[in-house]
Amino acid sequence: MVAGVMVTGVILLKTPGADAAIDVYAEAQALDGEQKARYESLIDELRCPQCLNISLAGSDAMIARDLRREVHRMLLAGKSDAEILEFMYQRYGDFILYRPRFKLSTLLLWLGPLMFLGIALLVLWRMIPGLRAQTDHTRLSRDQQTRLDALLKKAE
Amino acid sequence: MNVVTPNKAGVRLTKRLLIPLVVFVLLVIFLALGFRLKDAHLLPSALINKPFPEFALADLLRADLTRSRQAFIGRVSLVNVWATWCPNCLIEHPELLRISREEQVPLYGINYNDDADKAVAWLQRHQDPYVFSIVDDAGSLAIDLGVYGAPETFVVDAAGVIRFRHVGPVTPLVWRQQIRPVIELLRRRAESDASNKKNDA
Structure with a gap:
C-alpha cells in the first residue's frame, strides 16, 4: 500500500520529469558517436529502481532521469562500461542490472x-x-x- | 521373455503418474519463494553495513555551512530523505516531529531534488524536526545512498555505518516495530563493546 502511494506520487509528479528527460537526451547529442552508442546501450541495460520493469531509457521517473544524467556524466569523465555498471551495482544491487551477475x-x-x-x-x-x-x-x-x-x- | 505381472505394471504406472505431481510441487515451492508475499517495490538495500557515503553539501537553513558525514559519527542517528514534492513526507512528518521531541536520537534531513526556497518555507509551515537538513538538489548523495524515491530513512551507527533502511513513510508502527529495535540493538552492542574494552584494559 505504502509503495502504491509512492508510485501514485511519482505518476502525479512525472510531467515535469518528462521535460527533463528530453533535456538529457538533448545532452546525449553532445556525446560523440561511440559514446552515444554506449550511452544508449547502458541506459537500456540498467533498470529503473523505482519502476518494476522499465529500463532507465524508458522511464520518466525522477530517479531514472538522475541516473541517466549520472551515466552521461561518467561517460564524459571517461569511465568504462564496466565501471559504470559497477557504480550502479554498488548502490542499487542486483535489481538494477537487467543482465544479472553470475554468482551463487x-x-x-x-x-x-x-x-x-x-x-x-x-x-x-x-x-x-x-x-x-x-x-x-x-x-x-x-x-x-x-x-x-x-x-x-x-x-x- | 520378461513377464510383467499386472500388479508390477500397475506400480510402475502409478510411479509414472506421480512425476507430474512432484514436478508441480517443486514448481509451487520455487515460485512461492520467488514471489514471496512481499512488496516487489521494496528493493533490498545494497548499502546495509557499508559506511555512509562521503559528501560535502550545504546546510539548508544556514547556506554558509557545509556539512559532511563527520556529523553523523559519534552516536546512533537517523537520516531522513525528504522533499516538498513528496506527499508521503507530509504523512510521516508528525511522527518525525514526535521523534525529534521525545526520542533521544538525532534526526538529520537530506532535502532531495528540491528547491531550497520551497524547502525552507515547507519547514516553516510544518515545523522542522531535523537537527539540520542538507541540500541535495542534484540528487548526487541520494544516488550514492541508493535512494530511489522519498521518503527513505536510514539508521546510521556511531561509527557512521548504515545499519538499517526504511523505504516509505515512518509511521508510529514502523518506528515501534522496525526502527526503534534497531537503534536499541545498536546501543546495547556499543555498550557491551565499551565494557569489554574496559575489562580488557
Whole structure:
C-alpha cells in the first residue's frame, strides 16, 4: 500500500520529469558517436529502481532521469562500461542490472535453461528405443503370428 | 521373455503418474519463494553495513555551512530523505516531529531534488524536526545512498555505518516495530563493546 502511494506520487509528479528527460537526451547529442552508442546501450541495460520493469531509457521517473544524467556524466569523465555498471551495482544491487551477475544466488537463473535442455535430451534419449519399437507395431512378432494362426485354426 | 505381472505394471504406472505431481510441487515451492508475499517495490538495500557515503553539501537553513558525514559519527542517528514534492513526507512528518521531541536520537534531513526556497518555507509551515537538513538538489548523495524515491530513512551507527533502511513513510508502527529495535540493538552492542574494552584494559 505504502509503495502504491509512492508510485501514485511519482505518476502525479512525472510531467515535469518528462521535460527533463528530453533535456538529457538533448545532452546525449553532445556525446560523440561511440559514446552515444554506449550511452544508449547502458541506459537500456540498467533498470529503473523505482519502476518494476522499465529500463532507465524508458522511464520518466525522477530517479531514472538522475541516473541517466549520472551515466552521461561518467561517460564524459571517461569511465568504462564496466565501471559504470559497477557504480550502479554498488548502490542499487542486483535489481538494477537487467543482465544479472553470475554468482551463487543467480546460478539457477543462468544454468536453469541448460539444465532443462539436459533433462529434455535425457527424456528424448530414453524414449527413442520405445519410439523405434512402436514403428513395428503394424507387424506381428513371430510369437504373435503363431498364436494368431492357432486361434484362426481353432475358429475354423 | 520378461513377464510383467499386472500388479508390477500397475506400480510402475502409478510411479509414472506421480512425476507430474512432484514436478508441480517443486514448481509451487520455487515460485512461492520467488514471489514471496512481499512488496516487489521494496528493493533490498545494497548499502546495509557499508559506511555512509562521503559528501560535502550545504546546510539548508544556514547556506554558509557545509556539512559532511563527520556529523553523523559519534552516536546512533537517523537520516531522513525528504522533499516538498513528496506527499508521503507530509504523512510521516508528525511522527518525525514526535521523534525529534521525545526520542533521544538525532534526526538529520537530506532535502532531495528540491528547491531550497520551497524547502525552507515547507519547514516553516510544518515545523522542522531535523537537527539540520542538507541540500541535495542534484540528487548526487541520494544516488550514492541508493535512494530511489522519498521518503527513505536510514539508521546510521556511531561509527557512521548504515545499519538499517526504511523505504516509505515512518509511521508510529514502523518506528515501534522496525526502527526503534534497531537503534536499541545498536546501543546495547556499543555498550557491551565499551565494557569489554574496559575489562580488557
